[in-house]
Amino acid sequence: MSVDLQTVKRVAHLARIAVSEEDAERMTGELNAILGFVEQLNEVDVAGVEPMTSVTPMEMKKRQDVVTDGSKATDIVANAPATDENFFLVPKVVE
Amino acid sequence: MSDLTHLTISEARAKLRDKEITAAEITDAYLSAIERANPVLNAYVTVTADKARDMAKASDARLTRGEAGALEGIPLGIKDLFATEGIHTQACSHVLDGFKPRYESTVTANLWADGAVMLGKLNMDEFAMGSSNETSYYGPVINPWRRSRLDTVVMPTTHQGDGGFVSAGGARTARTLDNAQLVPGGSSGGSASAVAAFLCAGATATDTGGSIRQPAAFTGTVGIKPTYGRCSRWGVVAFASSLDQAGPIARDVRDAAILLKSMASSDPKDTTSVDRPVPDYEAVIGRPIKGMKVGIPKEYRVDGMPEDIEALWQKGIAWLKDAGAEIVDISLPHTKYALPAYYIVAPAEASSNLARYDGVRYGLRVPGKDIVEMYEKTRAAGFGREVKRRIMIGTYVLSAGYYDAYYLQAQKVRTLIKRDFENVFAAGVDVILTPATPSAAFGIADEDMASDPVKMYLNDIFTVTVNMAGLPGISVPAGLDGKGLPLGLQLIGRPFDEETLFQTAHVIEQAAGRFQPEKWW
Known part of the structure; x- marks a missing residue:
């Protein structure tokens, strides 16, 4: 399988990365080189093989359902580019 | 030896406890070395001199009181991927511009609890994506080794x-x-370069496809990627969560054992952290390997591999045989599919993990006319080419209609890769010996690598299988090639059997000797 320019632009939009025409053209070549390389996986017989979900067999740890953390609003917004009283500020999303 | 920076961790530990030297002295020695060398090698992206001196002072107080921790007063470098409270943590990406976390990663917290001293944050490939440390926003790291x-x-x-x-x-x-500058490997290139050039006593690193073992091999240092789940991933910037593991890079096998013991723990904050006690890895060093069964996988003999590497592998086999190990030929038939499967699984997980960098909660923000344009412009400006490439691949293989063909197929192949190892271990093999890398360190801005991303990816051909199977792997320096560059051998062990790796790696180290670059910087 290979991708064309249109697909690359669509994927870039899905990934929320702005691409110029030139970027998209370069990426098309690079992505096709990588997709060409991974193509060889199709020759592997995977009939009856379960896809891996966990690399080491382990039971999912569960925590007690109690409050152990919180009251850290100042810490949480401390690194944000724009805030107002412990809220993240973003451009208007609803007209 | 007069130069404190040349002491191994075990040597420094003894001298600190015997009050022959102080933590303040050894810390100052490293800070001076960094000041002189870093403008050339670019191993550190931030030096925390004041913090280091404060920590050293506290260590000296504890040493005086006889309350020394396992790493008391030992100056370490920390890969920029580990969250360090109030200190530059950017995964060497522009998108995390100015990020100073309000929390500490579990691994680094463990090191500080044992008395270690932080010298600063080490350069790396952006988001740990790369094999040459050239994708860093902060520029490439230079290998202290030259041809x-x-x-x-x-x-x-x-x-x-x-x-x-x-x-x-x-x-x-x-x-x-020779004057040509070489890469230290990646993604933990800053860690490897700093350890090899005596700019820290040891360093933290991380390994998703070979990012500890390949740079260790390129710099004549020892690097271990422990079993998945052995070190907590909490506070480590995520790349591919099912593959990422933290581990140390050190100057010898014993130092790597000392560091891993402190870094590893069971952590309730990481659900994939394993609940089993951390063994005293150092205790196995020097134990004989007589009767141990060492597997030699035929699939690791690849086309175009330099003769020096094949010769070194044979030497490694001979050393282990001389030490009483039984050498057996083994087959890991799905080896060649590990790298292509990795280049589906890792980008898929990365595209999901890196979705959080959106210009809202931390780091860079580039304004746009609406929120979507802000996201797109921020991510376009914040991520480098390699990171974008991987996000794009990951987004594509997870997109509607392609998930089964790519992602599901790759995860099935991954099951087969793991099964290959399980079969070999079930047949009684204790440890597997392979070359660590298919070449020695290459030049900065190598044209072949720059023109074809897949060429760069091939660096991880011998290491990536280990991540896909979640196993422990160690790279230990074993010799120099014809151009005087270090080469490493890799040992792969059963899950959570890091002890056998340290034990066997030490035998190789004893036979091969230690290697250090001639100082030119």
């Missing part, structure tokens, strides 16, 4: 300490250094 021409002069007695090389037979080899 050289070799002239052998036989010496009557063993001679050491004048900047030359010493080989086992007492022959001193004079080398004429």
